[in-house]
Amino acid sequence: MGDGTTAGNRRLRSLDALRGFDMFWIAGGAGIFVALADLTGWPVLVWWKTQLTHVAWHGFRFEDMIFPLFLFIAGISFPFSMAKRCRGSENRFVLYRHIVQRGLVLVVLGIICNNGIRFNFGEFRYGSVLGHIGLAWMFAALIFMNSRGRTCLAWLGGILVGYWLLLRFVPAPGLGAADPFSMEGSLVGYVDRLLLPGKLYRKIHDPEGILSTIPAVATALLGMLTGHFVLRQPEGVKPADTVLKMVLAASGLIVAGLLWNFIFPINKNLWTSSFVCFVGGLSLLLFSLFYMVIDVWKVEKWSRFFTVIGMNSITIYLAPRIIDFKKPTQFFFGSLIALFPKEWAGLLTATAYMSIVWVFLYLLYRKKIFLKV
DSSP states (O other), X not given: OOOOBOTXXXXXXXXXXXXXXXXXXXXXXXXXXXXXXXXXXXXXXXXXHXXXXXXXXXXXXXXXXXXXXXXXXXXXXXXXXXXXXXXXXXXXXXXXXXXXXXXXHHHHHHHHHHXXXXXXXXXXBOOOHHHHHHHHHHHHHHHHHTOOTHHHHHHHHHHHHHHHHHXXXXXXXXXXXXXXXXXXXXXXXXXXXXXXXXXXXXXXXXXXXXXXXXXXXXXXXXXXXXXXXXXXXXXXXXXXXXXXXXXXXXXXXXXXXXXXTTTSXXXXXXXXHHHHHHHHHHHHHHHHHHIIIIIISOOOGGGHHHHHHHTTHHHHHHGGGTOXXXXXXXXXXXXXXXXXXXXXXXXXXXXXXXXXXXXXXHHHHHXXXXXOO
């Protein structure tokens, strides 16, 4: 999603690394830490193991951040790619077409990813992570292209406050009087049941449904505002000052999310406004750290592992649906793992699996083969 290129055509390497860090947990990294917790029983690792699962409804764990962090990163990339395209021969119409095309392609890929190549359309699940990203990014990009500065902030605030008021005062008919933020009582689930065809992920609610796309637009906008801020820093401004401002903004968003949580619970399934603020703040904090270390301090050798993953993020999200990485893991490492005590099997298998996945991505990286939408 976007190329993360600066105005001077120098790639913003922190974005590739941060995207790779985000996708690492999906690509197999989570399995390593789960197995490590099971093997050692260390309290800190057992706690982290719980962070690698989603909360049932209200609340937050690290796993709930992986999806919105990716959308936030896609948002950061857009101002850079837009600036690059606008310096070329592309006019605004071509850019609009590219934005809409990208959004719709991701919707189609999401449907295929969920259901495979089948033709019983009534049994499909149409809501998807890729589709959610595609639509949210698309609408955010169209807003960003046509509004700057205070107008863009007004859009951001209007979306968040409007979504809160909508869910608070328009519950599901006959079900939401007791709790308009429950799965059964929320307007979000009601609209999904009413309008979204096929199957819903949670039978009566889909976390990637129709209404929850609206606040996801705000997540993408937060990323775009961040990218615009970094891109438009005047010459002579110390990078440390840029990072400090981002850290302060991140802290403000986290506090806002925690305070809003008292009346509008942090909830990924509903993609609540408090969730947007809280996770947006955490995402901005992570980006500030990666940006400072990699792009400002130029300490980037350690990030190569993540960059290889981040450069082909869509590939590694889709590949396990087509390629069974467990078979080469068993083929290359099965006999070796069998030599170790049984209690080590989980950790060694998870590490071997991640190694196979990374080598696959590294070969694509070396050949400069990147799947982009």
